[in-house]
Amino acid sequence: MMSELVPNTGDGAVPRAFAVLELLALSNEPLRLSAIALRLGMQKSTVHRVLATLVLLGYVEQEEESSCYRASLRLWELGTGLVAQHPVKRAAAGFLQQLHQATHETVSLTVLSGDDVLYLDKIVSPRPIRFTSRVGSRVPAPLTAGGKAMLAYEPGARAIARRTRQRIQDKRRIEIESLMSELDQVREAGFATSSFRPGVESFGAPIMAQDGRAAAAISVSAPTSRLSASKREAIVEQLLATCADLAERVGAL
Amino acid sequence: MMSELVPNTGDGAVPRAFAVLELLALSNEPLRLSAIALRLGMQKSTVHRVLATLVLLGYVEQEEESSCYRASLRLWELGTGLVAQHPVKRAAAGFLQQLHQATHETVSLTVLSGDDVLYLDKIVSPRPIRFTSRVGSRVPAPLTAGGKAMLAYEPGARAIARRTRQRIQDKRRIEIESLMSELDQVREAGFATSSFRPGVESFGAPIMAQDGRAAAAISVSAPTSRLSASKREAIVEQLLATCADLAERVGAL
DNA sequence: AACCTTGTTCCGCCAAGCGGAACACTCAAG
DNA sequence: CTTGAGTGTTCCGCTTGGCGGAACAAGGTT
Structure with a gap:
């Protein structure tokens, strides 16, 4: 029925993870967990788990004072290698x-x-x-x-x-x-x-x-x-x- | 037991997906499905599913003639936006x-x-x-x-x-x-x-x-x-x- | 102090992901 | 042409990892 708020690519762990990562990468300021959950129509606990995974993998960093999340430079690092070749x-x-x-x-x-x-x-x-x-x-x-x-x-x-x-x-x-x-x-x-x-x-x-x-x-x-x-x-x-x-x-x- | 061939970050769908994507991004030539499965110690069917997801999300492209897989410029696109800000x-x-x-x-x-x-x-x-x-x-x-x-x-x-x-x-x-x-x-x-x-x-x-x-x-x-x-x-x-x-x-x- | 938020944790349920095996196919050697 | 060893792809039963509701702790604001 296409009743999603966001043109979501589907469910499953991987699409969710990329949706979060893309949202963080495209946003020019660090985002709060709730904001991400709201904008992607996901459960807070789900977003939390996904973010924990992305932090573990080094793609996302969490600011310790405001507990905001932002994308690290990992994506950029991989990307520059790609375009260089x-x-x-x-x-x-x-x-x-x-x-x-x-x-x-x-x-x-x-x-x-x-x-x-x-x-x-x-x-x-x-x-x-x-x-x-x-x-x-x-x-x-x-x-x-x-x-x-x-x-x-x-x-x-x-x-x-x-x-x-x-x-x-x-x-x-x-x-x-x-x-x-x-x-x-x-x-x-x-x-x-x-x-x-x-x-x-x-x-x-x-x-x-x-x-x-x-x-x-x-x-x-x-x-x-x-x-x-x-x-x-x-x-x-x-x-x-x-x-x-x-x-x-x-x-x- | 740490018996992995590669310093894997853990199992689960998301780490696997990123492992595949990183491997493709760091490799300077397109890779075959079997090569990926071998180097990551994953099952072929698993790699196939992961790749299908990544292709759907636009991060990986499959060459139609050789059926090799390579990372698209999507990563680079996101990355440049990151570093620009x-x-x-x-x-x-x-x-x-x-x-x-x-x-x-x-x-x-x-x-x-x-x-x-x-x-x-x-x-x-x-x-x-x-x-x-x-x-x-x-x-x-x-x-x-x-x-x-x-x-x-x-x-x-x-x-x-x-x-x-x-x-x-x-x-x-x-x-x-x-x-x-x-x-x-x-x-x-x-x-x-x-x-x-x-x-x-x-x-x-x-x-x-x-x-x-x-x-x-x-x-x-x-x-x-x-x-x-x-x-x-x-x-x-x-x-x-x-x-x-x-x-x-x-x-x- | 009584509320809102926030991020985080717990847990039962269930489906998504897993991997073995079988499949279709191509190419190269016999 | 047949065989064989590769390839990528599909199927399917099992189970584990992911899901989301709810409860929790910690600040901030009224």
Whole structure:
């Protein structure tokens, strides 16, 4: 009947434990036991047991004075190890650096994750853009330049667009048909653009894999005020060259 | 009876699930179901069930062709959110940048985690040092400059030194009594030095909290070949100034 | 002092998790 | 082609670990 307060993934010990851990990780302040039990619709004693296990495993710490619980850095430690050995990120690091040197603008590496774009890496411009997405954060793919660059080669692009439209607040941002035709143009031109953040313009291109889909995308973002027609042209040219080189490298490994 | 092959944290569904997840996260290649069962001393059917749960929760992905399992980027995603809101790291970011500008050398931010130092942040020198520790990695605290800077104000320093001596391979690296007297000197001078990596010299100073212990440490590392007496002096001076300023800022929040 | 909270502990009930065994399948050697 | 040793997956009976209600202790606030 879907009568849960929270979109719970199911019952059982493991899903519960992860629900608690995620809640703690996403919350920016330490949480009380009761607050966790309330927000997850679980029994206090259950939450207590789960927390005891997580503390034992080192994923959660309990502040001794306030008896609040917060996630430890264990998750982060495991996570950084994961992304450090990510093949695309490893291969891309030097190319991103080089592209940043050439353009002097903010350069990002993203992959598709569900309906979102996940920021794997980023080199910020010396004069950084405000409201930039943090590395490790996710943004609906159809909004971003890198996301559109990847969606152009994704079979399920239309479904992603529909789901995203349901999800976001300002529905005018995504009109399905215009987006789909934009993706056609992206396939032709080889790059996508986006200005979904006010005052910031982005250019994104896919890193193509052998199977015809995009393994990742690189995007260059700059404030509109700093962009001229010739600068835009130069950015796109350097971006496409970088992605082509990188695709060759990725294909080789 | 402690008859486990692996230092297992205990039985039950949740510890098992985390054992599997950690194994996958730490392994740099995708693992087969049998390999996991073997290495953790678990039944195949148990591993299968656990993996199914982890896949459902989005922490593990299964390659469709080889049916291997690997950790997804979910852990990393949660982890980056965690460290991004870490108060010390947030406060330190600007100071690290500034210290890097002043010294043009590699600057690191570390915290104490167990008996280790955990690298929270790092700004690498334009001519980067080889064999540098990755952000998110851990190194035995008594080996590093930042670690010694923090241990100098840690009550359990001696115990940490003993445990670390047991743990490492080259026991000559740590002589308990000489380390303890070195920590005394660190308290007097306000900074520590280390050259546990061949050819690299590091200077570390603590960021003091109100309780008289070190909340974190900043260290500056440079190849010995690039260091003169005056350069060393300048680095230490700038390092100490930075840590003092930062401690004030951290104390305020 | 009479309430609310909070976190923690206890305990009976029961299902979720466990692991052995059987299954389907692939690949390599015979 | 057949055999065999792997693999991953499924089934199922048993029992243990997890569940949640209730009682408990400790502060904090009215």
